[in-house]
Amino acid sequence: MQPLICFHEDRKFIHSTDYQLISCSDDQDTKSFLQAIEKNYAEKMKVVKLNFAALEKPSVHDTRRFYAKTPKAQVFVLNTFALLEQTQLENLYPEKPTSRPTYYPTVQESLFLENVQSIKEDICSGRFYQMNYTAALEAKAPKHYSQLDGFVHISKTVGSDYRAYLPLGPDESIHCLSPEMFLYKKGSRLTTQPIKGTLLSGSNISELQNSSKENAELSMIVDLLRNDLNTLSCDKYNDSSRVNFHRKIIDLKYTSHTYSEIEINTSKSFSEIIANTFPGGSISGCPKIESLKKIAEVENYHRDFYTGSIGWWQGEDFCLNVAIRSSYQKNNQLFYFTGCGIVFDSEPRKEWHEFLTKCSFLNLYLEYTSVVDTLEFNDGFTYLPEHIQRTYLALRDQMVQTDLQQIQSLYQKIEATKRTKLKTPHKVRLVFAKDLTYTAESTPLAATSQPVILQLIPFKQFLPRYKTIDRNVWNLILQNKKEAAHDVLIVNKQGNIVETSIYSVFYKKGDEFFTPPSSDGGMYSVFQAHHIKKGSITVDDRTYKLSERSLPASELPTVELYVGNSVRGLLKASLLF
Amino acid sequence: MLKAVLVDHHDSFTFNIKAWLKPRFNISVVDCSEVDKINALDFDLVIFSPGPKTPSDYPLSKNFLKSLPANKPVLGICLGMQMMNEIENGTVQAYYPPVHGKTSALMSDNNKFNNIQVARYHSLKCDMTNAFDILASSETIPMIVRHKNKNWLGLQFHPESFLTEQPELFLQSVVELCNR
Numbered sequence: 237m238q239p240l241i242c243f244h245e246d247r248k249f250i251h252s253t254d255y256q257l258i259s260c261s262d263d264q265d266t267k268s269f270l271q272a273i274e275k276n277y278a279e280k281m282k283v284v285k286l287n288f289a290a291l292e293k294p295s296v297h298d299t300r301r302f303y304a305k306t307p308k309a310q311v312f313v314l315n316t317f318a319l320l321e322q323t324q325l326e327n328l329y330p331e332k333p334t335s336r337p338t339y340y341p342t343v344q345e346s347l348f349l350e351n352v353q354s355i356k357e358d359i360c361s362g363r364f365y366q367m368n369y370t371a372a373l374e375a376k377a378p379k380h381y382s383q384l385d386g387f388v389h390i391s392k393t394v395g396s397d398y399r400a401y402l403p404l405g406p407d408e409s410i411h412c413l414s415p416e417m418f419l420y421k422k423g424s425r426l427t428t429q430p431i432k433g434t435l436l437s438g439s440n441i442s443e444l445q446n447s448s449k450e451n452a453e454l455s456m457i458v459d460l461l462r463n464d465l466n467t468l469s470c471d472k473y474n475d476s477s478r479v480n481f482h483r484k485i486i487d488l489k490y491t492s493h494t495y496s497e498i499e500i501n502t503s504k505s506f507s508e509i510i511a512n513t514f515p516g517g518s519i520s521g522c523p524k525i526e527s528l529k530k531i532a533e534v535e536n537y538h539r540d541f542y543t544g545s546i547g548w549w550q551g552e553d554f555c556l557n558v559a560i561r562s563s564y565q566k567n568n569q570l571f572y573f574t575g576c577g578i579v580f581d582s583e584p585r586k587e588w589h590e591f592l593t594k595c596s597f598l599n600l601y602l603e604y605t606s607v608v609d610t611l612e613f614n615d616g617f618t619y620l621p622e623h624i625q626r627t628y629l630a631l632r633d634q635m636v637q638t639d640l641q642q643i644q645s646l647y648q649k650i651e652a653t654k655r656t657k658l659k660t661p662h663k664v665r666l667v668f669a670k671d672l673t674y675t676a677e678s679t680p681l682a683a684t685s686q687p688v689i690l691q692l693i694p695f696k697q698f699l700p701r702y703k704t705i706d707r708n709v710w711n712l713i714l715q716n717k718k719e720a721a722h723d724v725l726i727v728n729k730q731g732n733i734v735e736t737s738i739y740s741v742f743y744k745k746g747d748e749f750f751t752p753p754s755s756d757g758g759m760y761s762v763f764q765a766h767h768i769k770k771g772s773i774t775v776d777d778r779t780y781k782l783s784e785r786s787l788p789a790s791e792l793p794t795v796e797l798y799v800g801n802s803v804r805g806l807l808k809a810s811l812l813f
Numbered sequence: 814m815l816k817a818v819l820v821d822h823h824d825s826f827t828f829n830i831k832a833w834l835k836p837r838f839n840i841s842v843v844d845c846s847e848v849d850k851i852n853a854l855d856f857d858l859v860i861f862s863p864g865p866k867t868p869s870d871y872p873l874s875k876n877f878l879k880s881l882p883a884n885k886p887v888l889g890i891c892l893g894m895q896m897m898n899e900i901e902n903g904t905v906q907a908y909y910p911p912v913h914g915k916t917s918a919l920m921s922d923n924n925k926f927n928n929i930q931v932a933r934y935h936s937l938k939c940d941m942t943n944a945f946d947i948l949a950s951s952e953t954i955p956m957i958v959r960h961k962n963k964n965w966l967g968l969q970f971h972p973e974s975f976l977t978e979q980p981e982l983f984l985q986s987v988v989e990l991c992n993r
Contacts, residue, residue: 362936363865365913452914456934459826459914459974466828476832479975523825526865580911580936 238403239329240312241387242283242548243557244319247397250283250548251325252317257404259307266290266309270507273311282549283312284556285402285410288539291514292528300532303342303372303571304540304564306404311549325388333385337375337570339595340697343536344730345588345755351534352584358530359580366456367521367530369587370575372537373595377568383411395488398557400546408566410541414557415488416495418516418545419509422553424473424501426465426509430457430518431486431558432577433494434590441485441492449581450494454483456579458496460517460524465500467512473501491593506554516558519543519575540564542573561594604634604670605704612681612803614661617651619802622762627668629760630702636670650676663803667705687808688799690736691721692789696729699757710737721812723799732756733787739799740764742773742806743787744780749773749798753784762802775806814839815857815991820848820874822864822892829973830862830890833980837988848877857991858886861893863971867937868896868905875900883963886990891935894958894967901944901960908954911936916976919956921949925982926957932974939969957986966990 242250260269266286273282290308320328341348348371355367387401396413403409417429433450435441444450458479465477480497502509520543521527541564547556563572574594576587607630612618628643654664654676661681668674693716700709714737717724725741726734733741735758742751742764749772751764758764767773773782775798787795792811800806817838821827822845831840838858843851845864853859861878868875875896881887889897895905912933921927926949938954941947945967949957958967972983 359913360907360909360911360936362867362907362911365934448915455932455974455976456914459829459932459971459976462832462975463826463828466832469828469832476835482975517825523823523865525823525825580913 238409239384240283240314240402241325242400242402242546243398243555244548245555248319248321249325250281250314250317251320251328252283252312252314254315254317255283255312256315258311258313260290260309262294262308267507267511269309270510271505273313274505274507277311277313279551281314281317283314283400283402283547284549284554285310285541285544285546285559286510286514286556287541287544288515288519290544291511295532298532300535301537302540303374303537303573304410304542304566305538306408306410306541310404312402322392329384329388331382331385332389333382335378335381336386337377337381339373339375339570339572341371341373341591341595343371344757348588348591349584349755352578352582352587354534355530355578356580356582356584359578364526364530365522366453366577366579367527368519368543368575369531369578370519370535370539370543370573371591373572373574375570375572377565377570381568381570383409383563383565387411393489395486396561398547398555400557402546405566408564410546410559410562410564412546412557412559412562414546414560414562415486415493416518416558416560418547418556418558419513420555421509424503425499426468426502427480427497427499428461428465428513428516429495429497430454430461430516431493431495432457432518433483434576434593435492444492444494445483445485449579451483452581453577453579454494454496456522457518457577458482458498460522461498464513464517465498465502468500468502468504468509470503472503475501506549506552514545515543516545518577519558519560521577539573543575604636605706607631607634607668608703608705609666609668610703610801610803611664611666612661613654613658613664613678616655617647617664619762619766620647620651622766623647623802626702626760626762626765627666630704631668631672633702634670636672638672642672646672646674650674654678681803684804685807687810688736688739689720689722689812690725690797690799690809691717691723691812692727692792693717693724694727695734699726699734700759702760713737718812725809725811727789728757730756730786731789733789733792734758735761736799739801739804739807739809741787742782742798742800744775744796744798745791745794747780749775749780749782750785750787751782752787756786763800763805766802773806815988816855817841817858817860818843818851818853818856819860819862820845820851820877820893822862822871822874824863824865824892826971826973827862830860833973834984834987836981837984845871845874848873851877853881853885858888858987861887861889861896863891863893863934866892868892868899871896885964886993887963887965888987888990889965889967890973891969891971894969895937895939897958897960897965897967898939898941898945901942903942903944904940905937906940908936908938914976917951919949919951919970921957923948929982930976930978931956931970931972932976933970934974935969964990964993
């Protein structure tokens, strides 16, 4: 049978290839399903998977889509198993992953921001205090891709103490790298360790520690989980829940969080505990019932196993995680899910940043792809501050530990060298390795004022955010370019113009200039960033006001089109008919 | 042991209130849609729990509160206190910015309450009518109120939260309410 791996205690993993998988059908009551397992397999080691909505009644009018669709509760009853160390797992599965998927969010930044705004409005009206808002990312699995290989060899690099790999079918598996413990019961002692509060990439740990917003986010969930554990108070122990610690820091490689611990003594059974506490407070919201309603309103998909729980269960003892930082594979389709806690003082853009930060650990699965920067040299680099900023962000995006100052002094050094060598305008192409060593290539720059002829091409996927040596997406798009066109002009899923393969887009409408906002999906552009910040752009010695505005493809006949980049400046453009 | 009934408005903190009052009270929880099943004579205290949305979203609870005899000890927490105020023709309005999961210090002439950090979860605030005495406030928001003629105690903050200091002090106030 396919191997199953699940965290256990003392940094060991349950490993089994001999088990029986029992699933709860849709029309069966989850609590009685678990009671039956409790009765029939009490002393057997079991690995459990409970979906987010395992205890909810299915609604008839539900149009949300499924990315993953698995039975609401599943129990692997293990006939035999071993407790293995990480190194033993690596020896057992020596195959290292050779390929990696590229994930794209299924939700555009603009929709994400809109939903965060609507959640905040409900918070102001008193509907709830906090809601956990999540979204899915999707990818096509590369050839010979194995979630198991990644699980064994790469997941150890992130602090995910509650990780599990569950085979659900011949070509179906869950790969869960959760750092969060939901419930741990040993004897009568039941504890929970909710995580809330996230350090944004590029920020300092003290920002997390001192933030009243991040503090409140966790405090609310602590009160909620105190409540959920207090429902388990029993005659035998007559205990009330207590907070053992509050706001400890958990350091994951790609971010840090704060977490707390709450405890109660109870004699309640597994099925009762689940029925009273599910779904977990940290991934639903507070108050829970209203939050769950809102989740069903704004999230366009069923969470399925995501934000449910995975863990082990034997006798009266068990440990369950919160199934976050998880991906799901079925055939060659891959989905990854992540989310953020939204409170009143959430800034929608920061939450989007947090959403991306929590995805960034997917980057641990990829080989570093060298970051590229192309600059104009004309007795010094043009738009130098913007180039430094972009290279810094591009490196951080791939989890390279650096700061703005380091990049700044690096560029100053490069500029000084070029000053001694280059006496005429040149294009300089810099390629940065992970250790910040670089190569520089200079080519003389010939002046051009030829209009650029563009061919419209619809492209529904996401384009790279930063410039790297990986040009695969663009090479594929450019294959469709006709010879008469110089470049392609991308139209996104929403029908808006994005960018060309090397230029940002600008357009004149009336007496003003506009450029598409980054939320339409373009690459971070130095030339564009410079002029947006300035708020103006100069064409033929005349200066125009410049602002961000989407350009629907349908408006193209009514605008004057331009393209530009930091090396070639602004050029007139026309469409190929 | 005193007996209390708690009208539950689905705040997700109901069992924390139960745990806070446990040393002195046996508590029965009744859903806010089933208040007609409560016989107030069976209880020493009626509690109106916190909850989402506004008092006017809970007409059954408000009618039930209105119907209680003046000498019946009643504790209103957050939404519960806002209900009390509306029944006495006070107004409840949006409070911006809302305060959720944060603490502030009580300001009170009564030394017992002054300077105690209490947990706040509210996006509405009460403009109290003169039917109430304000015993403590915070940032001009009434935090502890007592009805002048009825045996009602209102708390805008959450005494059951782990963020509230000295919860036993407020438990004592509730016990005193029942002994009046």
